[in-house]
Amino acid sequence: MENHRCGKSSFSFQEMPVIAGWASVAGKKESEGPLKQYYDVAEKDTYFGQKTWEQAERHMQELAIETLLKKTGKTKTDINLVFSGDLLNQCIGSSFTLRNAGLPHLGLYGACSTMAESLLLSAMAVGGGFAENAIALTSSHFASSERQYRFPLGYGGQRTPTAQWTVTGSGAALVCAAGKGPRIRSCTIGTVVDLGITDANNMGAAMAPAALETIRTHFSDTGTSADDYDLIITGDLGQIGKELLLSMAQKEGLNLGGKIADCGCLVFDRMKQDVHAGGSGCGCSAITLCGYLLNKISCGKLKRVLFCGTGALLSPTSSQQGLAIPGVCHAVSIIGG
């Protein structure tokens, strides 16, 4: 059997790539949340000891790589390739993390879907024989995101009920050709879906149609159904987007078998932590995957997970010009090692 395309947008592997290690770095609010026991690094200082929030984000990524290398007993020279991206304009979180690190780097932009996109591409590089290993990496920071996408924090703007709270955190996963650990069974690449949502404070609604489209395509391409998964977890739809996904699926008669969870709903306690609709940002699915999920898969509590990274592909410029918010979702099927 060789690597092969399945259906329209999916592919599987001759030999399933292995997620040999993972690491998560979480900010203060995140490390007070429901998943606090799963993070490798928890930091109370929003600046992570740096001068600016953007540099804090860079430092989180550095910490994630460092922790990943320590946990897997590797050094930088063992690493073939890093796929990474973030939310900052021109992805400076990722570029500055990798500068002068001597690590071959391919930069991505998939908004909050970047953890899934980088994992999928790492699997492609390793599964295709182009690299022995690859790191999938991403981050987001509440403060750098707020001032870039919305208002300066000092402005103290009132947040709408549909707004989500950008996660301060970074996650890194090491994908290898062989070894022990959760394995990547198949991947589905998403299309960009835009149903006309223009409210930049309701990104869950903008991303939900893309999540539905990718889950449906994944089932059809790979001949699976909700029954084949213990958990189908979306990136960061939040409460509003998750409810919308469930209601759209029901309308279409797509059976999700009660298996849906969402990283944006798991990462914070919505009642106690005042995050309105839930968590968001590249870091949201990154720390949920590289903290909670891979640990649960590794210890056998979860056996078959469909990890669906969702992204809202807006920019302040496109919003100011009155355009709607396109969404995208990439899915990675992960099974116990």
Place this chain on the structure above:
Amino acid sequence: MENHRCGKSSFSFQEMPVIAGWASVAGKKESEGPLKQYYDVAEKDTYFGQKTWEQAERHMQELAIETLLKKTGKTKTDINLVFSGDLLNQCIGSSFTLRNAGLPHLGLYGACSTMAESLLLSAMAVGGGFAENAIALTSSHFASSERQYRFPLGYGGQRTPTAQWTVTGSGAALVCAAGKGPRIRSCTIGTVVDLGITDANNMGAAMAPAALETIRTHFSDTGTSADDYDLIITGDLGQIGKELLLSMAQKEGLNLGGKIADCGCLVFDRMKQDVHAGGSGCGCSAITLCGYLLNKISCGKLKRVLFCGTGALLSPTSSQQGLAIPGVCHAVSIIGG
């Protein structure tokens, strides 16, 4: 023989992916330049009939895809995957091009190296058996870039002698598993190199060290030298960056055999077109590759080309915070079909 890694950062293919088609869309200034006879679409209206420059950029990408499909006799449903990115914040040129197009899409950020990055990843996807074909796509627009990175155009700022002129254009290439056309022999993934250049008006100097590093690595990884190429062409170092590359190579004793050319120097007539150090932007290497270079390779005038996309990974935020400009360069070795 299987796909395989060579050396530190390179890989080659069991069966070389084929560049089965290419298309280029050029703006007014570009279509008055030295390569004017090679572009498929030349447009005099800077807005490309749209309301904003950002939407003009989206439209250029749409035209590039449309022209590529027409030239190759394909329809959208034949296409498995699109790798694309651009310079706009959150890559909205690419995301809005792909919205509701039904095409599986993976977004990239490699600054002006994006044409090489998207070509390299398309080759990986096709060469690894994960897609039958993939489109590599990118664009840039002078007006949308200037206002985002530097000053509003209406301000009429004086440009420095080292400044480069962002190309208005888009290029698309179709990479297939089989067929006729130039073939991709090997690829080298760059590392992020930062030697401390802080002048955002001298990007050639910021990118030259990355170009040197990648060319050296490519030679060493693949066991080739300048003798094995008819042309080694960098993305958009411009005149200053090109001279710097040549002088650094000489100092290090790296023989480039007089084979170096630069897309930023070819795309404009520096004397007649008032572009100072030359062209730049994702569109620069995109239209030079998908206009001039692939035509020359296709008709046998060039047989062995090392295409080295260069990118300056700065953002206005990183510059305003006093940080230097990291550079990256990815190389794709292309041979006659």
